[in-house]
Amino acid sequence: MFPVDPWVLLAFIPAGLALNLTPGADMMFTLAQGLKGGPRAGMAANAGIAVGGMVHTVIAGLGLGALVAAHPVAFDVIRWGGVAYLLWLAVQSLRAGPMAARGDVAARSLGRVFVDGLMVNLLNPKVILFILAFLPQFVDPSRAVLPQFLVLGLVFSLGGFVVNGVVAVFAGGAGQRLAGSAVFARWLGRVGAVIFAGLAVRLALMSKG
Template identity: 65%
Template sequence: MVDPVLLLAFIPAGLALNLTPGADMMFCLGQGLRAGPRAALAASAGISLGSFVHTGLAGLGLGALVAAVPLAFEVIRWIGVAYLLWLAVQTLRHSTNPGAAPAVPRRAFRAGLMVNLTNPKVILFVLAFVPQFVSPEAGPVLPQFLIFGALLALGGFVINGAVGVFASGAGKRLARGSRLLDYISASVFAALAARLAILERT
């Protein structure tokens, strides 16, 4: 069981981190601009699931193993770079082929999940942040990791989703489906890929 004092300390700290702009928030913003509020919320849900998975793996000790093995870290990082670049290319292809199938919530959810799972920075973040609130004296550590992971996931879903929904409103004002929105979204994905490509392990 989670120590109530640690839980009360974790909630505001977790919300502060959720509110900090990062790759997840920018990804939801891009989805909202291009595909509307449903896609933005679906992407946020996928990101939250990925965050919860990362926390569970950390509780099992697998996150520490990945962080300690440089090759594993690099493989995950470059898969993430390649996936983000693929999303950027697909978005540009849509701009030159307006008849292509639009993004649907299911695809946005899958994309959000992949973007989060292939971001090794999340692994390092979870390993640095969550253990500070885990108390072995309070019982098994895995359930504690999962509770904290669920809280982070919930906060992230609400905040990132809200950013995406707000962006979708701006997208409507820019005229939904215009090439400009596709170019903006592709630029967001490409910028996230570049950010991940130059990521330092420490």
């Protein structure tokens, strides 16, 4: 038997898609990487974020997410780790400049961008709390909970991957077209740094509630 009732899934898809379309940290991170490194870099970041969302889903489904929600110290440790990581990315963006200026992104760089997207998502404790608040509304307690979490989380992550993928492609195309200018190339690096720093501040100011 399919873990999730088909009618519940039909209700979940538009609700999840509406949330995917709401601009947030994941979309802004994908936008920054697309501008900085081109469409492939944006999609690499997007893929890392999607995988991170599934990891959060598994954690929540196993009940570990509830522990993070219940213990402020664990929440703060993860949150400040995320702040530090985003600030490090901002510094790297200023020092390295936009990769799109080179016309392409090396395979190693794409792997690095994927890991960055994964880490930014995993180090955002708000994602765990969101999953704990949103997914259970569509979970039938009379059925096995973890399979339902996995199916719903996969659908939600795929929706986010598609939406953020569009952002990555358009931002990456714009970044590559404009990066031919050395002056604009420097500004792309600065824009990326501002976005990363802004996300760090946003995460730092977040409260658990």
